[in-house]
Amino acid sequence: MALIPYTAADGIYVKLSPWSQTYLEWADQQGLTPENLEKFQDPDNDQMSNALEMFVGGNPLKAEAHLHPVPGLVEIEGLRYLTLSFYQAYHALNSDLGEEFEKSVDLQIWKKAELISHSSLQGPAACRYYQTLRMTTPITGNPRTFLRISFQELPSDG
Numbered sequence: 001m002a003l004i005p006y007t008a009a010d011g012i013y014v015k016l017s018p019w020s021q022t023y024l025e026w027a028d029q030q031g032l033t034p035e036n037l038e039k040f041q042d043p044d045n046d047q048m049s050n051a052l053e054m055f056v057g058g059n060p061l062k063a064e065a066h067l068h069p070v071p072g073l074v075e076i077e078g079l080r081y082l083t084l085s086f087y088q089a090y091h092a093l094n095s096d097l098g099e100e101f102e103k104s105v106d107l108q109i110w111k112k113a114e115l116i117s118h119s120s121l122q123g124p125a126a127c128r129y130y131q132t133l134r135m136t137t138p139i140t141g142n143p144r145t146f147l148r149i150s151f152q153e154l155p156s157d158g
Ligand SMILES: [Ca+2]
Pocket: 041, 042, 043, 044, 045, 046, 047, 048, 049, 050, 053, 060
């Protein structure tokens, strides 16, 4: 079970969700095999790793470009902040994906990013909600910054 916060027109609610899976339960249910079930693999070649597929509620064996996380900018009181918008599947909440948000200025060295919620919309039929997180420090005057979602690898055998 997982607690799902969501925002509706008349307020913010929390509901109980029966969905919560481990990565391997999800991979098995999706039909992944020992040859293609590592979190970093991308058997459908849609540039989303299996771990990201689980996170956004995608199908790891079918290309779905519309589920990619999208970077953006918001302006608050004259300052601009980098955002990352993405789907998050209910079954990936409280899972063992070990997701982390990271930032980089050169796409080589990645560090943990401080992000806060900017908006969150529930998609009732799709079993996922759409979140936008933003950085806590403005990009104004800073070098280029990139954001990404990364996932812990599966523990190796032995
Ligand atoms: Ca994929």
